[in-house]
Amino acid sequence: xxxxxxxxxxxxxxxxxxxxxxxxxxxxxxxxxxxxxxxxxxxxxxxxxxxxxxxxxxxxxxxxxxxxxxxxxxxxxxxxxxxxxxxxxxxxxxxxxxxxxxxxxxxxxxxxxxxxxxxxxxxxxxxxxxxxxxxxxxxxxxxxxxxxxxxxxxxxxxxxxxxxxxxxxxx
Amino acid sequence: xxxxxxxxxxxxxxxxxxxxxxxxxxxxxxxxxxxxxxxxxxxxxxxxxxxxxxxxxxxxxxxxxxxxxxxxxxxxxxxxxxxxxxxxxxxxxxxxxxxxxxxxxxxxxxxxxxxxxxxxxxxxxxxxxxxxxxxxxxxxxxxxxxxxxxxxxxxxxxxxxxxxxxxxxxxxxxxxxxxxxxxxxxxxxxxxxxxxxxxxxxxxxxxxxxxxxxxxxxxxxxxxxxxxxxxxxxxxxxxxxxxxxxxxxxxxxxxxxxxxxxxxxxxxxxxxxxxxxxxxxxxxxxxxxxxxxxxxxxxxxxxx
Numbered sequence: 001x002x003x004x005x006x007x008x009x010x011x012x013x014x015x016x017x018x019x020x021x022x023x024x025x026x027x028x029x030x031x032x033x034x035x036x037x038x039x040x041x042x043x044x045x046x047x048x049x050x051x052x053x054x055x056x057x058x059x060x061x062x063x064x065x066x067x068x069x070x071x072x073x074x075x076x077x078x079x080x081x082x083x084x085x086x087x088x089x090x091x092x093x094x095x096x097x098x099x100x101x102x103x104x105x106x107x108x109x110x111x112x113x114x115x116x117x118x119x120x121x122x123x124x125x126x127x128x129x130x131x132x133x134x135x136x137x138x139x140x141x142x143x144x145x146x147x148x149x150x151x152x153x154x155x156x157x158x159x160x161x162x163x164x165x166x167x168x169x170x171x
Numbered sequence: 172x173x174x175x176x177x178x179x180x181x182x183x184x185x186x187x188x189x190x191x192x193x194x195x196x197x198x199x200x201x202x203x204x205x206x207x208x209x210x211x212x213x214x215x216x217x218x219x220x221x222x223x224x225x226x227x228x229x230x231x232x233x234x235x236x237x238x239x240x241x242x243x244x245x246x247x248x249x250x251x252x253x254x255x256x257x258x259x260x261x262x263x264x265x266x267x268x269x270x271x272x273x274x275x276x277x278x279x280x281x282x283x284x285x286x287x288x289x290x291x292x293x294x295x296x297x298x299x300x301x302x303x304x305x306x307x308x309x310x311x312x313x314x315x316x317x318x319x320x321x322x323x324x325x326x327x328x329x330x331x332x333x334x335x336x337x338x339x340x341x342x343x344x345x346x347x348x349x350x351x352x353x354x355x356x357x358x359x360x361x362x363x364x365x366x367x368x369x370x371x372x373x374x375x376x377x378x379x380x381x382x383x384x385x386x387x388x389x390x391x392x393x394x395x396x397x398x399x400x401x402x403x404x405x406x407x408x409x410x411x412x413x414x415x416x417x418x419x420x421x422x423x424x425x426x427x428x429x430x431x432x433x434x435x436x437x438x439x440x441x442x443x444x445x446x447x448x449x450x451x452x453x454x455x456x457x458x459x460x461x462x463x464x465x466x467x468x469x470x471x472x473x474x475x
Contacts, residue, residue: 015227019234051192055199062203063216064223070203074196081192085185120203 002164005157006041010057013037014064029135031142033150034061035109038076039083039102040147040154044092045164047084053164054080068120075112079105088166092158095151102147103140110136280448283331287450293413294453295329296320300446301345310336310353312446317344325411327452333417333440334360334405335449346451351386351418352443361408362388362418367396384443386419389427389434397424397435413452 013033021030038057042050057080058073065072083101090097114131117124126134157163288295298320302313316322318341326338328348336358339349351358388403401421407414419437426433 011223011226012230014223015230018227019230020237047188051188051195055195058199060219060223063219064227068203069206069216070199070201074199074203077196077199078192081188085188116200119200 001162005162006053006056006164009037009041010034010060014061018065029138031139031146032106033146035076035079035106036102036143036146036150037154038080039105040098040151041163042080042083043087043090043098043101043151044154044158044166045084046088046166047081049164049166050084050087051077051081054078071116071120074116075109078112079109092155095148095155098151099144099147102143106140106143107136110139277447280331284448284450287329287331293455295450296322296453298322298346298449298451300449303446310350310443311339312348312350312449314346314348314449314451315344316451317342317346319343321453322346322451326454327405327412327416329416329450329452330441330446330448332442333419334412335439335441335443335446337411338451348449350443351439352384360412360418361406362403363406364395364397364421365402365404365417366398384439385422386437386439387434388418388421388437389432391433391435393426393431393433395433397421397433399423401435402440403435403437410454413454416452 013036017030017033021033034057038050038054041053045053054076055073058071058076059069061067061072061076062069083098083105086101087097110131111128114124114128124131154163284297288297296316298314298316300312301315303311314322314328322338322341324338324341327334328336328338334351336348336350336353339347341347349358351360388397391397399421403418403421405412405414405416405418417440419439422436422438424433424435
């Protein structure tokens with residue numbers, strides 16, 4: 001069941017990212033719900049599963065958006081892993097934690113993408129500063145509030161054992 | 172909150188996992204670099220795209236709907252404002268057009284009145300109808316000229332089309348006109364057939380009770396020469412109505428019950444339903460005492 005729900009969440013996130021959410025912000029700046037979902041699921045499932053979820057989400061994004069295979073996966077994988085790692089030391093019902101985490105991972109993920117894009121010769125018209133101001137900061141805010149909306153539902157699903165269980169490191 | 176202190180075993184596991192993570196990351200970057208310029212997709216990718224495509228399509232349609240709705244909302248205010256402006260302009264144009272038509276008609280009426288005034292030998296006092304019983308119980312109208320303008324009781328009142336009645340009552344600034352169509356008070360006018368003008372054909376025009384809106388000329392001699400279409404004019408006999416004003420046109424003729432005289436039904440020359448500007452006819456003997464302004468005064472209103 002957890003696989004199916006996760007897959008549906010990924011697919012719907014990708015679908016709305018390129019459609020409905022394209023209307024959410026200024027031109028070219030729109031939320032990445034997949035990132036929000038990955039962080040939320042990683043917070044609930046821990047580091048190992050978070051890493052796998054990030055990897056799968058990234059690969060799916062690469063395939064659907066026609067990016068070089070591994071491009072978005074290389075971003076989502078560490079996001080999922082680190083979100084899961086950090087979440088091992090926080091309460092799952094403390095909603096502000098995933099909200100702050102997603103803002104942080106938006107910043108780090110988008111900066112990573114910026115350099116990755118340079119590495120892959122993807123044309124970039126912004127300087128890093130302009131990119132931060134005009135793109136990353138609005139997205140941080142969007143993801144912050146989006147997580148606030150989404151996380152309670154995922155937390156409840158997690159409580160009902162509909163999502164992946166936590167897998168902590170052995171004490 | 173879980174313990175902040177990390178045991179050694181857990182720390183080792185952390186390092187191990189971070190190492191694996193970095194390794195996988197490196198593999199992914201190499202993979203991305205190697206697939207950056209590839210053409211086509213593999214079978215699993217194709218399957219995934221096929222699965223996801225309907226979902227994307229559904230959301231895309233939803234987006235289009237949302238976009239269209241947003242565009243409609245965005246344009247709604249502008250359209251509403253434009254609509255209001257256009258409505259206002261239309262209302263102004265309609266008002267202007269109505270006013271223009273009104274002035275055209277008034278101009279035509281005034282021209283006819285001027286022509287009549289120039290053509291007639293009588294002194295005429297131009298007046299405007301200012302009131303009429305809307306229920307038409309009484310066939311009287313009030314005009315805006317009274318005794319200070321030289322209007323006296325029993326003076327004949329005409330329009331450019333013909334005779335309409337006489338003055339019933341006078342105040343200093345207004346006067347009431349009793350119309351020929353009044354069935355209660357029965358205005359009678361000495362008349363004659365314009366075509367033959369024989370004295371014997373003089374009749375009295377009274378309103379026709381059986382045919383409201385029409386008039387009747389009666390007491391014509393049995394052998395009088397009168398035919399449908401004939402014009403009936405005032406004969407001047409009796410002294411109330413001056414001679415020569417058109418009263419109406421013969422619609423049909425007939426013989427009375429005793430078979431002694433003829434009568435005829437008349438279509439009034441004037442339209443009694445649309446009385447706006449009228450003339451009060453000043454008898455020749457009164458003309459000497461008329462105030463000058465009253466004699467020459469035109470009805471109010473702009474003429475094009």
